[in-house]
Amino acid sequence: MPAPEQNRLIFRHIGEPGYTADLDCYLRNGGYGVLRKAVQRKPEELVDEVKKSGLRGRGGAGFPCGVKWTLLDRKSGKPIYLVVNADESEPGTFKDRYIIHQDPHQMIEGIMITCFANKVERAYVYIRGEFPEGARILEKAIAEARASNFVGPNILGTGYGCEIYVHRGAGAYICGEETGLIESLEGKRPYPRIKPPYFPAVLGLYQCPTIVNNVETLCHVKHIADMGGDAYSKIGTPNNTGTRILCVSGHVRRPGYYEFEVGRVTMGQLLNEVCGGPLPGRTFKAVIPGGSSAKVLKFGERYKGKRKVGAEMVEYDWGVEDIPMDFDCLAMIGSMGGSGGVIVMDDSVSMVEALGNINAFYSHESCGQCTPCREGSLWMKKITARMVHGEARPEDGALLKSVADQIAGRTICAFGEACAWPTQSFIAKFGDEFKGYALAKKAARPGDVPELV
Amino acid sequence: MNLGAQTLREIDEVITHYPQKRSAALPLLHLVQADQGFISHEAVEWIAQKLELQPINIFELVTFYPMFRQKPIGRRHIKVCRTLSCAIMGGYRTCAEFQRQFATGLGEVSPGGEVTIEFVECLASCGTAPVVMIDDELHEKVDAARARELSEKIKAEAGAPAASR
Numbered sequence: 001m002p003a004p005e006q007n008r009l010i011f012r013h014i015g016e017p018g019y020t021a022d023l024d025c026y027l028r029n030g031g032y033g034v035l036r037k038a039v040q041r042k043p044e045e046l047v048d049e050v051k052k053s054g055l056r057g058r059g060g061a062g063f064p065c066g067v068k069w070t071l072l073d074r075k076s077g078k079p080i081y082l083v084v085n086a087d088e089s090e091p092g093t094f095k096d097r098y099i100i101h102q103d104p105h106q107m108i109e110g111i112m113i114t115c116f117a118n119k120v121e122r123a124y125v126y127i128r129g130e131f132p133e134g135a136r137i138l139e140k141a142i143a144e145a146r147a148s149n150f151v152g153p154n155i156l157g158t159g160y161g162c163e164i165y166v167h168r169g170a171g172a173y174i175c176g177e178e179t180g181l182i183e184s185l186e187g188k189r190p191y192p193r194i195k196p197p198y199f200p201a202v203l204g205l206y207q208c209p210t211i212v213n214n215v216e217t218l219c220h221v222k223h224i225a226d227m228g229g230d231a232y233s234k235i236g237t238p239n240n241t242g243t244r245i246l247c248v249s250g251h252v253r254r255p256g257y258y259e260f261e262v263g264r265v266t267m268g269q270l271l272n273e274v275c276g277g278p279l280p281g282r283t284f285k286a287v288i289p290g291g292s293s294a295k296v297l298k299f300g301e302r303y304k305g306k307r308k309v310g311a312e313m314v315e316y317d318w319g320v321e322d323i324p325m326d327f328d329c330l331a332m333i334g335s336m337g338g339s340g341g342v343i344v345m346d347d348s349v350s351m352v353e354a355l356g357n358i359n360a361f362y363s364h365e366s367c368g369q370c371t372p373c374r375e376g377s378l379w380m381k382k383i384t385a386r387m388v389h390g391e392a393r394p395e396d397g398a399l400l401k402s403v404a405d406q407i408a409g410r411t412i413c414a415f416g417e418a419c420a421w422p423t424q425s426f427i428a429k430f431g432d433e434f435k436g437y438a439l440a441k442k443a444a445r446p447g448d449v450p451e452l453v
Numbered sequence: 454m455n456l457g458a459q460t461l462r463e464i465d466e467v468i469t470h471y472p473q474k475r476s477a478a479l480p481l482l483h484l485v486q487a488d489q490g491f492i493s494h495e496a497v498e499w500i501a502q503k504l505e506l507q508p509i510n511i512f513e514l515v516t517f518y519p520m521f522r523q524k525p526i527g528r529r530h531i532k533v534c535r536t537l538s539c540a541i542m543g544g545y546r547t548c549a550e551f552q553r554q555f556a557t558g559l560g561e562v563s564p565g566g567e568v569t570i571e572f573v574e575c576l577a578s579c580g581t582a583p584v585v586m587i588d589d590e591l592h593e594k595v596d597a598a599r600a601r602e603l604s605e606k607i608k609a610e611a612g613a614p615a616a617s618r
Binding site: 088089090091092093094096097128129130131132133165167168169170171172173184185186187188189190206247248249250251255256257292341343345349354357358360361364365367450451452 | 470471472473475476477478479480482483504510513514517518519520521532535536537538540541542543544545546573574575576577578579580581582586589590591
């Protein structure tokens, strides 16, 4: 079956020649028309539209956005904050970068609709420190929007006011975790908070009710307010509504960003047709489907089980190529859609070395608050580094697994799972490669295989 | 502390963005580092005083967040992405080439003071790997040959007056 056409909702203007980040260009393309209409409605109606849309968060966890908003403690009398998660730090993910750099007003319009719907009067955009240019573009765009009365006091004459501020991070992955991000925004080390009691919807920024939403999620809100929740929910597939930006990197002929209706494209269509297939003379070996912490998929393995299609339970028997790219299917086969970062590795890659690279990342980025994660991520890195640069032992795979098994579920935040899942899945699926690595290392290798550790 | 007038204005402005002064800690660290090149002990104490905090409240940020540094770096800052998507497309070779070009190790100031090279984690541009940031500018698809070109450019600019860079 040929791949479906892309449906560019969020990325409609990304990469479009002549489309610029300034307000005039946005207005020429109908910009802020949705906000104008939204502020004439009741805020509760807008929240309902988002609930009806079925929108799920695009940052990684896929939590329903409307539900997140409903959980807000609106009776506390404290101000409600919106924090925009523009930390984009999950390896393999690079979608928010393009929104921020090329279409910042789309995001600002989404922010303002979200703020109006939730009676938020102050929003912070937490942007990763490595996007200095992006931070400047955003600040300029906010100033433009403010000058035109789309942001600031008495927006469009409604009496409603809301400010947006840009806050730069400083290179720490853990700031993508929402409670770590909040700590960082409060001027502290980004140690994630324990839940309960610190659910951001109740005790978030400055212990006030807080919504934390990803950049892409907020752009979807704009389109939901525009077309209505019911119409939006018909895009994509049931429980996986709307479009999703898939970021493909690694060993394909055409890496890059592609926006499809959720669940309408399979992994095989995406990699073989849309991205042009493997590099010349190579075959696909493994793919990480949702950012580097998602469990790896091995080409050639089968996934079998039963799933709900409409009202019926249907048996499925899939290879990697057959998997629909949506939240539920990827979860069903034991991985996750995560942040939409698809990292492809071909047969030139040693799985031991790829894991060594991933382990070095997590060891560097563990915040150090919980012992299993701080120590475990370090030991996993040390073991894989020794395998690559020193002596590799046949029992190293089992040793790595035993370390990983002691991290997941024993930490305050999901970083524990994020750093354990790569090791667990690499060992489960490529265990023989870990056993035989000592011998494989001695064999002659083609000169063009890059070093990974 | 000898901060520029513009920096001081920006510091006073950014503090007003938050209901609690402590939130301005990261913004102040960024501004002071951009002004001074690094965060000295004096800077830690100055920021702490400005935000009515203890110096440890600032120092613990400098030691945690990778982007803050306690020592001066070269005139140009080269950050090569090390993470998986860049690595499988040759990021380690790119990094080695920059080091060879400037005869320097990671995190050091090159002889002559022109550059500091760092091997950093994911820069979120995985589709155009390997990527490199030189100061605030992102460079995409930087293989070893491109790394040589960029290095030549930096070397050529080294003699030019700062304003023309």
